[in-house]
Amino acid sequence: MPDADDRTRRPFALEEAVALLSRTPAVLDALLRGLPETWAHAHEGGETWSPFDVLGHLVHGEQADWLPRVTIILNEGEHRTFDPFDRQAQFAASAGRTLPDLLAAFAAARGDSLRGLAALQITSADLDRAGTHPAFGRVTLRQLLATWVAHDLDHVAQVSRVLARQYTEEVGPWRAYLRVISGTQG
Amino acid sequence: MPDADDRTRRPFALEEAVALLSRTPAVLDALLRGLPETWAHAHEGGETWSPFDVLGHLVHGEQADWLPRVTIILNEGEHRTFDPFDRQAQFAASAGRTLPDLLAAFAAARGDSLRGLAALQITSADLDRAGTHPAFGRVTLRQLLATWVAHDLDHVAQVSRVLARQYTEEVGPWRAYLRVISGTQG
Numbered sequence: 001m002p003d004a005d006d007r008t009r010r011p012f013a014l015e016e017a018v019a020l021l022s023r024t025p026a027v028l029d030a031l032l033r034g035l036p037e038t039w040a041h042a043h044e045g046g047e048t049w050s051p052f053d054v055l056g057h058l059v060h061g062e063q064a065d066w067l068p069r070v071t072i073i074l075n076e077g078e079h080r081t082f083d084p085f086d087r088q089a090q091f092a093a094s095a096g097r098t099l100p101d102l103l104a105a106f107a108a109a110r111g112d113s114l115r116g117l118a119a120l121q122i123t124s125a126d127l128d129r130a131g132t133h134p135a136f137g138r139v140t141l142r143q144l145l146a147t148w149v150a151h152d153l154d155h156v157a158q159v160s161r162v163l164a165r166q167y168t169e170e171v172g173p174w175r176a177y178l179r180v181i182s183g184t185q186g
Numbered sequence: 187m188p189d190a191d192d193r194t195r196r197p198f199a200l201e202e203a204v205a206l207l208s209r210t211p212a213v214l215d216a217l218l219r220g221l222p223e224t225w226a227h228a229h230e231g232g233e234t235w236s237p238f239d240v241l242g243h244l245v246h247g248e249q250a251d252w253l254p255r256v257t258i259i260l261n262e263g264e265h266r267t268f269d270p271f272d273r274q275a276q277f278a279a280s281a282g283r284t285l286p287d288l289l290a291a292f293a294a295a296r297g298d299s300l301r302g303l304a305a306l307q308i309t310s311a312d313l314d315r316a317g318t319h320p321a322f323g324r325v326t327l328r329q330l331l332a333t334w335v336a337h338d339l340d341h342v343a344q345v346s347r348v349l350a351r352q353y354t355e356e357v358g359p360w361r362a363y364l365r366v367i368s369g370t371q372g
Contacts, residue, residue, distance in 0.1 A: 008231045010224065010352040019221060020349070026216035030209055031342070036202060038193075045194045136359035143358035150357050153350035154366035156217070157343040163206070164339035166196040171336050172329035173322035180340035 012146050014122060022114055024152040025107035028055065031159060033103055040099040042166050051159045055102040056090025058155060062109035064089070066148045067116050073131035073141045074120060081132045198332050200308060208300055210338040211293035214241065217345060219289055226285040228352050237345045241288040242276025244341060248295035250275070252334045253302050259317035259327045260306060267318040 010016070032040060032051055043050040049057070065085045072080055094102060127142040164180045175181050196202070218226060218237055229236040235243070251271045258266055280288060313328040350366045361367050 007224075007227060007229045007236065008351070009355060010228065012353065012356040016222060016225070023216055027213055030212035030216050035205060038196065039202070041193060042196065043193050050193065133359070139358055139360070142356065143360060146353040146356035146358075147360040147364070150350040150353045150360075150364050150367060153346040154364050157346035157350070157366050160339040160343035160346065164336040164343070165194070167198065167332040167336045169195060170198040170328065170332035172325055172332075173319070174325070174329060174333040174336075178333070178336050178340050180343050181336060 012127070012142050014127070014145065017145050017149050018114060018117070020149045021110065021152060024058075024156065025103070025110050027156055028058075028106065028159065029103050031156075031163075032099060035099075037099070039163060039166070042162055044162055044165060048162070049158070051162060052094065052099055052102065053090055054155045054159055055099070055106055056094035056097075057087070058152070059102060059105045059109055060089045060093060061085070061151070062106070062113050066144075067113045069131060069144055070117065070120065070122075070141065073129050073144065074122075074126065076131075078130050078132045078138060081134050084134050198313070198328050200313070200331065203331050203335050204300060204303070206335045207296065207338060210244075210342065211289070211296050213342055214244075214292065214345065215289050217342075217349075218285060221285075223285070225349060225352070228348055230348055230351060234348070235344070237348060238280065238285055238288065239276055240341050240345055241285070241292055242280035242283075243273070244338070245288060245291045245295055246275045246279060247271070247337070248292070248299050252330075253299045255317060255330055256303065256306065256308075256327065259315050259330065260308075260312065262317075264316050264318045264324060267320050270320050 028051075032055075040052045041050045043053070064083070069082050072082060097105075122141070127145070128140055130138050130140050131144070133139045161180050164178065168175065168181050171178060171181065214237075218241075226238045227236045229239070250269070255268050258268060283291075308327070313331070314326055316324050316326050317330070319325045347366045350364070354361065354367050357364060357367065
């Protein structure tokens with residue numbers, strides 16, 4: 001447990017996690033809606049993801065990953081291993097869709113997830129209940145919910161980085177001061 | 187110049203830069219407004235910055251850095267070296283202020299900057315005009331404006347990362363999958 005003055009760690013609190021999860025669709029909407037399509041499909045080369053790919057991944061996660069796993073923990077506990085999550089599913093699912101489609105789909109799916117989560121009336125004791133992850137083994141509901149939050153923020157950071165790096169050459173010598181471009185996390 | 191199929195680089199275009207710059211206040215508002223104060227003051231240890239510190243830095247940049255340097259390039263060219271930017275100024279300037287104060291101050295200051303920028307009626311030819319950076323020497327207006335955009339996105343990525351890392355322990359074994367926590371940029 002972090003102490004109360006530690007600014008580097010927060011203990012998990014369900015109402016704070018929900019407050020963070022509820023923000024992500026609006027954050028990505030503010031960042032991406034109305035940008036030229038070339039920016040939505042920008043990536044970092046090779047198999048890296050564009051903002052469009054990230055949004056598809058987030059939509060798929062709402063449908064196949066987060067709340068379904070919460071439900072497995074509460075209903076079946078450690079006896080039923082989670083279904084593996086398909087990290088490539090969005091490439092087929094998003095084909096032919098537009099960025100505004102995906103922004104709307106993510107906002108709707110996240111809203112459904114948070115209503116579903118509220119309906120479960122999770123207690124503090126429930127947070128210690130566990131499930132079985134296909135790679136990690138035993139994981140708690142607290143860890144799953146904290147990961148849902150951190151996963152959102154990871155992808156917000158990624159989308160910001162992908163956009164920033166489009167100007168890797170255009171920033172000239174300032175590259176040295178821009179950690180998102182120079183690659184250090186500082 | 188990147189070719190038209192290159193998804194890793196965008197050539198600088200003023201109207202796209204303005205579209206990105208105009209989004210940042212709403213992105214940070216969506217991410218931060220209403221979060222408990224402890225999250226606004228979360229950091230990564232030592233002298234690292236909290237979301238609150240980043241916002242103060244962005245407000246100060248609008249006042250002291252970006253548009254003032256644009257104006258120096260257009261009015262004085264390379265003869266007048268830019269004033270060094272004080273990367274610690276926000277600690278005094280933000281003292282006693284609240285996060286909603288700083289969100290509002292940033293939105294207002296950014297709006298002023300973008301109106302000021304529009305009034306300058308910058309042409310393509312102007313983008314090649316240059317100024318003198320105190321550390322780097324000759325820099326072009328194009329590089330300055332591209333850096334303004336990338337700097338915003340760098341700090342959005344930073345704020346997301348600072349928040350995510352608050353759950354470094356709470357995510358348990360999932361840490362290995364969360365690049366924002368594990369420290370790789372993937």
